[in-house]
Amino acid sequence: MTQFTDIDTPAVLIDLDRSEANLKKAQAAADAAGIALRPHIKTHKLPLFAKRQVELGAVGITVQKLGEAEVMADAGLNDLLLTFNIIGAAKRARLKALHDRVTIRTVADSAETVAGLTETFADPGHKLGVFVECDTGMGRCGVQSAQAAFDLARIIASHPGLHFAGLMTYPAAGKYREAAAWLADAKALFEAAGVDLPAITTGGTPDIGHMAEAGPATEYRPGTYIYMDRSQVAAGAATFEDCALTVLATIVSRPTENRAIIDAGSKALTSDLLGLVGHGHVVEYPDARVVGLSEEHGTIDVSACAQKPRIGDVIRIIPNHCCPVTNLFDHVHLIRDGALVETVPVAARGRVD
Amino acid sequence: MTQFTDIDTPAVLIDLDRSEANLKKAQAAADAAGIALRPHIKTHKLPLFAKRQVELGAVGITVQKLGEAEVMADAGLNDLLLTFNIIGAAKRARLKALHDRVTIRTVADSAETVAGLTETFADPGHKLGVFVECDTGMGRCGVQSAQAAFDLARIIASHPGLHFAGLMTYPAAGKYREAAAWLADAKALFEAAGVDLPAITTGGTPDIGHMAEAGPATEYRPGTYIYMDRSQVAAGAATFEDCALTVLATIVSRPTENRAIIDAGSKALTSDLLGLVGHGHVVEYPDARVVGLSEEHGTIDVSACAQKPRIGDVIRIIPNHCCPVTNLFDHVHLIRDGALVETVPVAARGRVD
Numbered sequence: 001m002t003q004f005t006d007i008d009t010p011a012v013l014i015d016l017d018r019s020e021a022n023l024k025k026a027q028a029a030a031d032a033a034g035i036a037l038r039p040h041i042k043t044h045k046l047p048l049f050a051k052r053q054v055e056l057g058a059v060g061i062t063v064q065k066l067g068e069a070e071v072m073a074d075a076g077l078n079d080l081l082l083t084f085n086i087i088g089a090a091k092r093a094r095l096k097a098l099h100d101r102v103t104i105r106t107v108a109d110s111a112e113t114v115a116g117l118t119e120t121f122a123d124p125g126h127k128l129g130v131f132v133e134c135d136t137g138m139g140r141c142g143v144q145s146a147q148a149a150f151d152l153a154r155i156i157a158s159h160p161g162l163h164f165a166g167l168m169t170y171p172a173a174g175k176y177r178e179a180a181a182w183l184a185d186a187k188a189l190f191e192a193a194g195v196d197l198p199a200i201t202t203g204g205t206p207d208i209g210h211m212a213e214a215g216p217a218t219e220y221r222p223g224t225y226i227y228m229d230r231s232q233v234a235a236g237a238a239t240f241e242d243c244a245l246t247v248l249a250t251i252v253s254r255p256t257e258n259r260a261i262i263d264a265g266s267k268a269l270t271s272d273l274l275g276l277v278g279h280g281h282v283v284e285y286p287d288a289r290v291v292g293l294s295e296e297h298g299t300i301d302v303s304a305c306a307q308k309p310r311i312g313d314v315i316r317i318i319p320n321h322c323c324p325v326t327n328l329f330d331h332v333h334l335i336r337d338g339a340l341v342e343t344v345p346v347a348a349r350g351r352v353d
Numbered sequence: 354m355t356q357f358t359d360i361d362t363p364a365v366l367i368d369l370d371r372s373e374a375n376l377k378k379a380q381a382a383a384d385a386a387g388i389a390l391r392p393h394i395k396t397h398k399l400p401l402f403a404k405r406q407v408e409l410g411a412v413g414i415t416v417q418k419l420g421e422a423e424v425m426a427d428a429g430l431n432d433l434l435l436t437f438n439i440i441g442a443a444k445r446a447r448l449k450a451l452h453d454r455v456t457i458r459t460v461a462d463s464a465e466t467v468a469g470l471t472e473t474f475a476d477p478g479h480k481l482g483v484f485v486e487c488d489t490g491m492g493r494c495g496v497q498s499a500q501a502a503f504d505l506a507r508i509i510a511s512h513p514g515l516h517f518a519g520l521m522t523y524p525a526a527g528k529y530r531e532a533a534a535w536l537a538d539a540k541a542l543f544e545a546a547g548v549d550l551p552a553i554t555t556g557g558t559p560d561i562g563h564m565a566e567a568g569p570a571t572e573y574r575p576g577t578y579i580y581m582d583r584s585q586v587a588a589g590a591a592t593f594e595d596c597a598l599t600v601l602a603t604i605v606s607r608p609t610e611n612r613a614i615i616d617a618g619s620k621a622l623t624s625d626l627l628g629l630v631g632h633g634h635v636v637e638y639p640d641a642r643v644v645g646l647s648e649e650h651g652t653i654d655v656s657a658c659a660q661k662p663r664i665g666d667v668i669r670i671i672p673n674h675c676c677p678v679t680n681l682f683d684h685v686h687l688i689r690d691g692a693l694v695e696t697v698p699v700a701a702r703g704r705v706d
Contacts, residue, residue, distance in 0.1 A: 009441075271623060
């Protein structure tokens with residue numbers, strides 16, 4: 001039986017017991033909160049985990065790219081929310097092909113996005129569901145006010161080929177109360193006008209411990225929760241013992257007493273900092289600090305380590321942000337009790353458009 | 354004829370006239386400086402450009418990973434320098450397979466790396482060339498003193514299956530004088546002892562304008578110079594007009610007067626900052642500032658732009674660091690005079706080990 005320490009480095013390891021526990025814990029919390037779970041597959045990019053999420057009770061999945069949707073639809077997932085403004089005839093044609101074979105809905109935050117959609121989706125017998133994307137504090141996409149959300153919903157509903165599906169937001173981390181208040185204001189507008197508001201969908205993992213406080217939201221879209229990472233530990237959403245994804249690396253150089261160099265750099269761990277200092281948590285050397293990354297080298301300060309790693313040792317690193325890490329590897333290794341169970345291709349990796 | 358503006362986004366565009374000009378300029382400068390050029394293919398990861406570099410006069414290529422070496426050897430490149438300490442029997446077996454079909458040399462910065470190599474390379478009739486990697490100021494891998502370089506060279510030369518090939522360094526950007534002084538000290542040690550020092554190889558693009566001042570170096574290994582990027586412009590090694598690689602993106606949202614959102618985030622541009630503020634230079638809107646990236650969204654502040662982009666517009670972004678960008682895309686689009694010439698797979702993308 002292959003042990004994880006025998007896998008050539010750098011490599012991504014997924015601890016199956018931990019990922020399964022994370023999935024079950026979140027589903028149980030969503031059930032307790034009375035909110036539907038629609039996990040974002042951008043984290044794992046694997047049909048096997050998307051299917052497992054649905055088996056455990058998720059109402060469907062979330063994707064960020066048409067390419068991800070295509071991979072998941074090919075794998076048999078049949079209820080998808082594409083949380084991205086789809087612009088341009090080429091992308092709309094791909095969306096239509098998906099709409100013709102699975103349940104897929106999308107979002108819009110502008111009349112321009114909606115107008116584009118109407119060029120491709122005009123069949124009253126097979127409407128495309130469109131959520132209004134709302135900026136509840138993230139400062140990214142989204143309409144800027146409850147009134148604007150209501151107005152755009154009315155525009156969507158006015159087109160025979162479109163169906164107003166509800167409100168969608170990705171809230172800023174830690175700002176779940178502000179997001180809930182924003183959404184409550186919007187919901188009040190719909191109620192006052194007697195306009196149906198079918199659903200309100202929100203996210204994400206940093207505030208997954210507060211699903212019950214997601215206000216009027218009916219659906220929650222966490223992604224990172226399946227693996228967790230150093231940023232989620234910093235946010236209080238997980239402990240290092242919850243983290244299912246690690247990057248396996250080898251000590252390739254020990255140029256000085258306190259410097260260790262590994263064969264994992266930004267092309268394995270990414271440069272994402274997410275407000276943190278350093279580039280990951282070393283499982284075997286918790287006092288070590290990953291102080292620098294170049295493309296293929298990681299530089300570790302081991303001055304605080306009582307015992308110091310030697311050339312040839314393998315270590316596991318919990319990255320700052322697990323989602324883009326899986327985008328860098330063609331395969332990940334599924335591990336249970338330290339042994340390799342299966343090596344699987346990251347099917348939706350690199351689906352850039 | 355497909356114009357670049359018709360390519361679906363996000364996408365990587367390579368301006369062939371610019372990349373060719375960059376290659377020729379560097380080769381001419383190396384020729385004038387009397388230094389051999391051994392380009393690092395980590396930037397483009399494409400056999401076609403590696404071959405073109407050799408056609409123009411490069412003595413061979415540099416690779417950072419065995420997987421890159423395998424792709425390039427398969428494509429017909431036959432003189433490779435692998436500038437990475439190779440650790441472990443599995444990797445050494447792959448190195449041996451390469452050594453049996455092309456000229457490939459590697460580096461070592463420790464007795465441990467050398468001892469490992471001797472386990473696999475023991476044939477006096479087919480020695481493996483090994484450079485001593487020197488830390489001339491970068492603070493990454495490398496022996497820490499000229500004396501240590503000399504001593505490790507003697508250890509390499511003492512093994513029948515290994516050949517001491519010379520000294521290798523990747524100098525800190527802007528520190529070419531310090532690197533040259535370090536290497537000169539080392540060279541003096543070899544001369545004093547009457548020990549042959551076959552070659553001294555250094556890099557990289559930030560100081561490519563100072564190849565003639567690379568001291569005793571006999572070979573130069575630039576990578577980024579083929580495409581250039583925003584970090585090289587900041588370093589004074591290029592202008593924006595030299596930059597051959599851009600990321601094509603679409604404006605997908607204009608939530609506020611001064612905010613534009615594009616469909617290119619950290620999974621297209623990477624989070625690499627390299628000391629810069631912001632995440633890239635927008636060709637069409639030079640006054641715009643790419644202020645934030647999430648995985649699939651880029652946030653642009655267009656407050657300083659006289660004319661502001663509209664939803665559906667396509668823009669080109671010169672990234673901070675072009676090398677990891679090509680690692681995120683399965684294909685790049687080769688462009689001449691604004692028209693698509695060819696779309697090619699990034700053959701050595703994702704070769705993580």
